Amino acid sequence: MNKVITINLGGNAYQLEEGGYDALRAYLETAAARLQGNPDRDEIVSDIERAIAEKFRALLASHKTVVVTKEVAAVLAEMGPIEADSGEAADSGASSASGHGAAGEERAAWRGGTPRRLYRIHEGAMIAGVCNGIAAYVNVDPTLVRLAFVILTMLWGTGLLVYLVMAFVVPEARSPEEKAAASGNPSTAQEFIRRAKEGYYEAMKGFPDRNARREWKRRFKQDIRANADQWRHNWHCYWAEHAPFHPGMGFALPLLSLLHGAAKVLWICALISLLATGAVFGLALSANVPVWVAALLLFIAYGILACPLKVARRACYRDLGRPRWAWSFVFLLDAVVWLAVVAALLWLAVHYFPELREAVRSIPSLAHQAADDSRAWWKGK
Amino acid sequence: MSVNEKFSAIRKGLLEFLLLQIIAAEKVYVADILKQLSATEFATQEGTLYPLLSKMRREGLLDYEWKESEAGPPRKYYELTAKGREQLRETLEYWNKINGTVKNLGQK
Numbered sequence: 210m211n212k213v214i215t216i217n218l219g220g221n222a223y224q225l226e227e228g229g230y231d232a233l234r235a236y237l238e239t240a241a242a243r244l245q246g247n248p249d250r251d252e253i254v255s256d257i258e259r260a261i262a263e264k265f266r267a268l269l270a271s272h273k274t275v276v277v278t279k280e281v282a283a284v285l286a287e288m289g290p291i292e293a294d295s296g297e298a299a300d301s302g303a304s305s306a307s308g309h310g311a312a313g314e315e316r317a318a319w320r321g322g323t324p325r326r327l328y329r330i331h332e333g334a335m336i337a338g339v340c341n342g343i344a345a346y347v348n349v350d351p352t353l354v355r356l357a358f359v360i361l362t363m364l365w366g367t368g369l370l371v372y373l374v375m376a377f378v379v380p381e382a383r384s385p386e387e388k389a390a391a392s393g394n395p396s397t398a399q400e401f402i403r404r405a406k407e408g409y410y411e412a413m414k415g416f417p418d419r420n421a422r423r424e425w426k427r428r429f430k431q432d433i434r435a436n437a438d439q440w441r442h443n444w445h446c447y448w449a450e451h452a453p454f455h456p457g458m459g460f461a462l463p464l465l466s467l468l469h470g471a472a473k474v475l476w477i478c479a480l481i482s483l484l485a486t487g488a489v490f491g492l493a494l495s496a497n498v499p500v501w502v503a504a505l506l507l508f509i510a511y512g513i514l515a516c517p518l519k520v521a522r523r524a525c526y527r528d529l530g531r532p533r534w535a536w537s538f539v540f541l542l543d544a545v546v547w548l549a550v551v552a553a554l555l556w557l558a559v560h561y562f563p564e565l566r567e568a569v570r571s572i573p574s575l576a577h578q579a580a581d582d583s584r585a586w587w588k589g590k
Numbered sequence: 591m592s593v594n595e596k597f598s599a600i601r602k603g604l605l606e607f608l609l610l611q612i613i614a615a616e617k618v619y620v621a622d623i624l625k626q627l628s629a630t631e632f633a634t635q636e637g638t639l640y641p642l643l644s645k646m647r648r649e650g651l652l653d654y655e656w657k658e659s660e661a662g663p664p665r666k667y668y669e670l671t672a673k674g675r676e677q678l679r680e681t682l683e684y685w686n687k688i689n690g691t692v693k694n695l696g697q698k
Contacts (some may be wrong), residue, residue: 218663219662219663220663221663223638240637244641247641248646248648249641249644249648252644253640253641253644256620256644256666257636257637259663259664259665260620260621260636262662262663263621263662263663263665266661266662287634287635287636288636289634289635289637289638291640291641292635292637292638292641292642293641492692504628
């Protein structure tokens with residue numbers, strides 16, 4: 210007896226033996242990995258899914274409803290390995306060609322249409338167009354985004370903070386090209402919505418089988434997550450490409466690391482002092498704010514402080530370019546500066562904040578206590 | 591590199607040309623293309639064909655339309671664009687020229 214898994218290929222449900230399902234999934238994952246960087250990746254993968262679906266259909270009949278593992282393997286062998294066409298190699302060449310204008314357009318063409326960018330959109334905006342821009346970027350109703358921001362604002366004002374930062378940081382879409390890029394052409398978000406519209410997931414929803422539904426949910430979550438990753442990736446790429454840094458800024462790296470390190474040490478010190486004394490650098494919390502909320506706020510503040518530094522460092526890495534020895538030199542310098550800063554700041558902190566010194570001294574006893582507690586708990590169980 | 595490997599490189603380079611020729615004759619979908627190629631030394635698999643077709647579409651050589659099939663998911667039927675026809679014509683011309691060169695060179 211073999212376990213059967215129901216899957217959705219090109220909008221139709223098929224039942225595969227578990228081994229066949231694993232093989233199919235591995236095949237599709239390899240396909241997607243090999244096509245990494247191909248602008249039509251999603252389309253090719255769905256083409257392949259459809260082709261496999263057709264082959265499965267040919268195997269089934271009224272008295273035979275399950276595709277067995279051997280058949281799946283045969284179908285996959287018939288499909289053959291996915292060959293990424295050699296033309297893709299030119300992509301890196303195109304993007305390393307410097308200059309804007311023609312080269313930029315060519316690159317856009319390579320990725321298949323305009324790459325989607327995050328812009329603020331003024332048309333129909335309420336305040337600065339941030340929500341509007343995000344809505345266009347992820348292709349949802351702007352009202353939903355606004356609602357999300359309002360809810361986030363009610364949660365410790367995060368929404369407001371994020372909004373203000375984005376209003377500053379995100380450029381406004383002015384030219385028609387920028388406006389087109391703001392709502393973008395194919396991207397994973399668009400692809401995801403297109404699939405959803407095609408009933409890619411609809412078929413799954415109707416399944417009475419609990420396992421199938423769980424599988425559907427898993428796919429859905431996976432897609433959402435992939436979407437978020439893509440978003441984050443776009444965001445970083447965008448900043449790395451457009452941050453106002455010049456070539457040769459590689460030597461700003463130690464400075465940036467210094468600032469980044471300082472921010473990190475500051476946040477760790479603040480956290481320690483918060484946990485040890487209930488106050489951040491003498492700034493006492495009001496009694497009704499729980500400590501974990503304060504810690505979360507600290508973390509958010511650190512994130513906001515560190516983000517531009519991280520992005521700038523990334524831009525520096527990009528600008529470093531060819532010579533290998535320069536890299537290792539800068540990294541060495543970077544590491545030394547970083548360590549020095551951490552050591553100096555720790556020393557200063559321990560020297561000038563008596564409560565921190567106390568906290569550091571109490572660490573061993575705290576650890577002992579924690580160990581005792583957990584042992585007691587374990588025995589009690 | 592064995593002789594066979596050398597041939598496989600040649601076949602790979604010519605595949606795009608052959609696709610242009612097959613698609614120029616009539617609207618086809620991938621299974622048709624595979625069937626036509628399977629009888630020749632250019633027998634290919636979907637795994638090679640789909641990425642190549644999508645690259646050619648991106649270059650504006652061909653286009654497709656969706657057609658419902660009586661069984662299974664809808665199919666993509668491919669056809670050549672004007673640019674694709676132009677490219678086919680140029681490639682044919684070039685092919686004939688090369689052919690002539692290959693035959694004539696070295697003959698006294």
